[in-house]
Amino acid sequence: MRVLIPVDPSRAHLFPIVPIASALRNAGHEVRLASWEGFCDTISATGLTPVALAEGTTLSPHLAPGAPEPRHPDESERYADILGITDFELRDQWHVFYQQLLVPVGNSLRADRPETDDLIEFARSWRPDLVIWDFTQPAGAVAARVCGAASARMPPGRDNFGWGLEQLAAHREELIAAGLDDNPLATLVRPVAERYGVEVDDELLVGQWTIDIYPEGMGLPTSLKKVPMRWVPFNGSDAFPKWLHEPAERPRIAYCLGESTRRFIKGDWDRTPILLEALSGLDVEVVATLNDVQLDGAPVPANVRAVDWLPLSNVMSSCSALIHHGGGGTYAAAAAVGIPQLVCDTEESILLRIAEEEDAPETGTFRTEKEHGVQDVSDARKPTPWIMPAKKMEATPCSNYVIDRGAGIRLNHRAFTVEDLRKQISAVLTEKSYQDGARVVHEEWKAMPLPAEVVPVLEKLTAENRKATR
Structure with missing residues (x-):
């Protein structure tokens, strides 16, 4: 047919x-x-x-x-x-x-x-x-x-x-x-x-x-x-990088914020700088798929390798956990290999709000017709500035699903300190219950x-x- x-x-x-x-x-x-x-x-x-x-x-x-x-x-x-x-x-x-x-x-x-x-x-x-x-x-x-x-x-x-x-x-x-x-x-x-x-x-x-x-x-x-x-994860067919051929010497964490907001949300709200700081204090290796728009000048710690784009399927099998934004495709990449998930989520409403022009922050605000690195919009036809909540629209359902099965936690960068976030990440890596929960998610995925x-x-x-x- x-x-x-x-x-x-x-x-x-x-x-x-x-x-x-x-x-x-x-x-x-x-x-x-x-x-x-x-x-x-x-x-x-x-x-x-x-x-x-x-x-x-x-x-x-x-x-x-x-x-x-x-x-x-x-x-x-x-x-x-x-x-x-x-x-x-x-x-x-x-x-x-x-x-x-x-x-x-x-x-x-x-x-x-x-x-x-x-x-x-x-x-x-x-x-x-x-x-x-x-x-x-x-x-x-x-x-x-x-x-x-x-x-x-x-x-x-x-x-x-x-x-x-x-x-x-x-x-x-x-x-x-x-x-x-x-x-x-x-x-x-x-x-x-x-x-x-x-x-x-x-x-x-x-x-x-x-x-x-x-x-x-x-x-x-x-x-x-x-x-x-x-949901069989497919996230591109880029070449497998040489540095991934070798096994990680320390626990490896993947850090991925998906494909959508990287095109029009500059600075990833205030999330990435806080999480990178939290990760810098851990004895781990981090592979972060972050582009320049998402980083927006944030310092990258020595234990973090930032790459603009890398198919998660190339990374997942060597990782102990995944930090992500709550997108379905990213969830599926972790579910497919049975590793714990740390989902970036906040308690704020997903409702989009209109910003007053003079108060519109550069980070966390988007306009229709605009994509960073592709096209800006002229002052003559500048669309409304929309303030997005600092989370993916599926983040809360995804984090609830993961938490209910004991397969991970919610990383709320708006509610916790850097030290709190560091302790949460460390717990997911070291406590056996999260691995057990990740296997439950994997079995439900496989069914x-x-x-x-x-x-x-x-x-x-x-x-x-x-x-x-x-």
Whole structure:
């Protein structure tokens, strides 16, 4: 069969889907990954075949002028009140859906960009049997409907969309009475769907099934049809460095803050300098995948090797622990080898706040249309400064999952001193209970089906759900 996979132009969204795309290809299926033209080299480096959208454009959608802003925090809070979400952590998951994840959706569906039309026209000509779409790329669902293909979603993280839509549906009348949009995702998708004569219904917004790569206890509850799959860590195919060939003389710790914020959050808030200072007082060797934007001039101790980018799979087998930001792919890298995890997390809300221009700090603030080292924004069209909480949007669910299984701890740099953090790191390295907990996480990870085992399930579901005949 033919499988089309529209993907957001970022490694954080590409890497989780590489294992199933490769498994489908290795099973003899034709697989194409569609994304912005400037991202195609990154896709090619995975060994998969890209389809270039928006050929000849010079800017990624998220950098092009007019990129959508996050929704206002007061509006997000008002929704949460009407939805009756009082639990702090669940309320944060609503803010993730409404403020953060609707932004890339809006980017992917922009009327002034050619990506959507290019994708749908390719689907019409190539006629895939199955479209697996990144949940920030709902144009993939429209493309599937247009050509009669089966339609599946694959969230590269927690399914905030599926969960959020169910919250909205349960309170539809209250939202309408309050003058609020009862389905903001449908509102974003509708112009594209109507242009192609496609009805906006539940299936269009959530697919016919969802490939779920989060283990039980880390994801969000939904009533959607799910196909569970093990998150096999893929984080690039860079050359294995010579210095990693030799065994570590001291306990080795990997320190990784993921791919996303390194592009637009200068200085990593105040986290990296504090953690580096804590690590400097320990008899350990640290491999830190930190670029210049994240370091922002912070001194690097003698026992820390800072490298701009290094696939974690090259490092994990020689490490005793992993310090990370709570991202799913980084969690999976540690789960795959069964080592303890120290998750950087704070107790603050994930809600994005608008900074007063004169008070906007350089570190911890981002603007749409801006990426450090790629593009700044002019004063004439300077977008709103948004202050991000000093944590990844999945950090708290990830840290809770790890802690509940005794596999690690939460590193809260906002609540503890350098000495406190040093003691926490040392305890994870020396106390046997954390190794025992890490084995529990590893066994739960290993119990989920491999991508190759999921392929026959996808073949069966595709045969049952596709409408096209070739």
